[in-house]
Amino acid sequence: MQQEVIIVGGGMVGLSLALMLAKTKIEVKLLEAIKYPNYDDExxxxxxxxxDARNSALSRRSVQIYQELxxxxxxxxxxxxxxEVNITEQGSFGKARLKAEQEKVESFGQVIENAWLGRVLLTQVQKEPLIELIDGVQVTSLTQDADFAYIEAKRGEYTHKLQSKLVIAADGRDSFCRKALGIGASEHDYDQVAIVTTVQTSKPHHHVGFERFSHLGPLALLPLPGEYHRSVVWPVKKGTEDEWLGEHNDQHFLDxxxxxYGDRAGKFQKTGRRFSFPLSQVLAEKQAVGRVVLMGNAAHTIHPVAGQGFNLCMRDAYVLVRYLKEQQAQAADLGDASMLQDYEKARLKDQQRVIKFCDSVVRGFSNQNPILKLARNTGLMCFENIPGIKPLVANYAMGLKS
Incomplete structure (x- = not known):
């Protein structure tokens, strides 16, 4: 059976992309390896x-895309x-602060728990008649020729045999599709794991996000619904995660x-269950081969230090849909290889800028050399005091310059 577009991978990027395509009246078959949960309790x-337990800091651009949908x-x-965003380093003088009011924007973005973002997206996909969703199905083969891309996927004893003019591989950092196409990927292990949880503090968050660089790792504290409720993302050295996990370590983690953080958030009173996720950078050598294009973490997995990964993927998806919409208007081939390569070229500048920035921040603030520490804190002070820098950085962070 021929489909206009097949998406492999039904995570947040795959679901968002499917909804973008459906809005442009393009039919989608969405394949997801893991069985989705049943949402019995609203x-x-x-x-x-x-x-999962992680949270996403949606940039203003990502919010705009969801508004359009x-x-x-x-x-x-x-x-x-x-x-407001505050950036500091523990035990140092440098400090940078961004305020939405000063930048004349409603907000820098919105923080949402991935579990809720996924639930809303999945619910909408299930209601959309132009999207056929098949979960619990494992892709076992991906090939292509001049006319079609072909997929075989197993669900129990049954094998789905599908063909499409275009396949979008959004199947994660260890993408089967990327490997099946023979696309190489460079990988850098940061030797870190992210400790992720939510906490309750005695002081209200007042919608302020903190990025606090410490000797343990860059700690992000972001506001969540409920004025005393905050999310924590704390990359720490790999191998030390057991120190922070488990209920018996609750007080140790809070301490x-x-x-x-000191007393900026008041007293850390309560922590939720902690989860850990290994951190590495994985970059595909190509993102478009023939009738297949890589999307999401299959194309680029980056460090969460600045909360840019998902937002970058959303911009990728939005631009790809724009190219496909133009093809559709001309009754042209949605899987045209030259068009997909044009898409890849159009996205490289934004991708490379974000990837380089995140990697530089991790490497720069991980080094405890006193000279480098002085240099980066001087840089934070310059950021805080030199006119014209904040609006530029704010626009990039909000995804408004790409």
């Missing part, structure tokens, strides 16, 4: 491998805006947060 968002009213119920 007040709960069950974890899924792609909608007509989804933001549903997502806003579970999100909270970031009105470490208190020591690192």
């Amino acid at each position: 007040n709960l968002a069950t974890y899924h491998s792609s909608f 007509g989804l933001w009213a549903l997502l806003q119920e579970h999100a909270t805006p970031i009105l 470490a947060l208190q020591e690192t």
Whole structure:
């Protein structure tokens, strides 16, 4: 059976992309390896491998994309805006601060738990008649010729045999599709794992996000719905994660947060369950080969230090849909190889800028050399005091310059 577009991978990027395509009246078959949860309780968002304990800081551009899809009213119920961002280093003088009011924007973005983002997206996909969703199906073969891309996928004893003019591989950092096409990928292990959880503090967050660089790792504290509720993302050295996980380590974890942040958030009173995720950078050598294009973490997996990974993927998806919409208007081939290569070229500048920035921040702030420490804190002070820098950086962070 011929489909206009097949998406492999039904995580947040795959679901968002499917909805973008459906809005342009392009039919989609979406394949996901893991069985989706049943949402019986409207007040709960069950974890899924792609909608896990992590949170996403949606940039203004990502929010705009969801507004265009007509989804933001549903997502806003579970999100909270970031009105101020503070960047500091523990035990140092440097400090940088961005305020939405000064930059004349409503907010820098919105923080939402991935579990809720995934639930809203999945619910909308399930309602969309132009999207056929098949979960619990494992892709076992991907090939292509001049006319079609061909997929075989197993679900129990049954094998789906599909063909399409275009396949979009959004199947994660260890992408089967990328490997099946023989596309290489460079990988850098940061020797870190991210400790992820939510905490309750005695002081309200006032919609302020903190990035605090410490000897343990760069600690992000972001506001969540509920004025005393915050998300924590703390990359620490690989091999030390057991020190922070488990209920018996709750107070130890809270004490470490208190020591690192001081009293800016008041007293850290309660922590949720902690989860850990290994951190590495994985960059595909190509993103478009024949009738297949890589998307999301299959194309580029980056460090979460500046919260840019998902937002970069959303911009990729949005631009790809724009190219496909032009092809559709001309009744042209949606999987045209030259068009997909044009898409890849169009996205490289934004991708390379974000990848380089995130990698530089991790490497630069991980080095405790006193000279480098002085240099980076001087840089933070320059950022805070030299006119014209903040608006430029703010626009990049919000995804408005790409």
